[in-house]
Amino acid sequence: MNRTVAGIAGAAGLGLAAWKFSQPEAPPKNMAFVFVKPNQVNEKVKNTVREGLKAKGLTITREGDITSETIDKKKLVDQHYYAIASKATILKPSELNVPNDKFQKQFGVSWADVLAKGQAYNALDACEKLGCDAAGLNKAWGAAKKNDKLVKLGGGFYAGLVEMPGKPPIYVFNAFFMTMRAQYTCPGRILHYFTVEWEEKDLPWADFRGKLLGPTDPKDAPADSLRGKVFRSWQAHDLAAEPNTGDNVVHASASPFEGMCERMNWLATPCRSDAYCRALLNAGMKEETIKAWGNDPQVKLESGKKGSVWDALEDTDATAGIAKAKKLADLQGCGCK
DSSP states (O other), rough: OOHHHHHHHHTTTTOHHHHHHHHHOOOOOOEEEEOOOGOOOOOOHHHHHHHHHTTTOOEEEEEEEEHHHHHHTTHHHHHHHHHHHIIIIIGGGSSSSOOHHHHHHHSSSOHHHHHHTTTTEEHHHHHHTOOOOOOHHHHHHHHHHHOOOOOETTTTTTEEEEEEEOOEEEEEEOOTHHHHHHHHHHHHHHEEEEEEOOOTTTHHHHHIIIIIIIIIIGGGGGGGHHHHHHHHHHTTOOOSSSOSSSSSSSSEOOOHHHHHHHHHHSSSSOOGGHHHHHHHHHTTOOOOHHHHHHGGEEEOOTTTSSHHHHHHHHOHHHHHHHHHHHHHHHHHHHHOO
């Protein structure tokens, strides 16, 4: 019989939209969000990244630009680096979970006393308190590190005793983020992005990051990786300086879950409009849990300890990542509908 889809849906007593929604989706693909960092965007770099992605068999499903003004106004980079930015620009010191044992061991004073005396600031407020810009704060932060007046309190969570001439010393959290943020929000710059997908059997996620993208430090990247190619010919790519660990040309998601979170942030993709989000929902995860994990919270792990949910899902392929995310959600008591 030669019946249309609409006819089939009608015969089943369903509307066309409802019929489409009821159909099972294909198995999820590996999907990542990739972007060229704003201070290194130019046509040669974009071409190298674009052709490098295609050469490995990845399909570019979307490509475009986001202006620095939009990034600043919508705080896209703050959300992207939420675990770091929350301590630097979003939360006040009184809202932070500072481990007193580490703080007191490093600085010789209790966190409670420092907080009570108003001696602690996030990086944004520290600039105002000290009357300096991001570069000035970063210089003072570097001096604190050199003088062993810095302590790591957790993943992406640092405190430093910052000193400037003529100013009383203050304790500052994640001061380094201000210069990171400025790279994205400097007027006139753009972030150039690609959304890509591929069959997980054709390229494991670990190889996508390690071999196609390359390690964080581009000097250690394979010669045929994206970071390696640009690093070895940075002058021919019209870059002003040799790429390094901070300015390493290109970013890519660390997992399919992180890729979904980045599309939801940078492109304002609704959760249910994203194929990977729908796969998670179909696996039994709650939408509110998926959205809450967009900020990379600390969650209970299978070991019984707490840790970053993004780290727990790092380098998983699409199918395994869904199973692991569901298991983690169940551990929190929030996985099942």
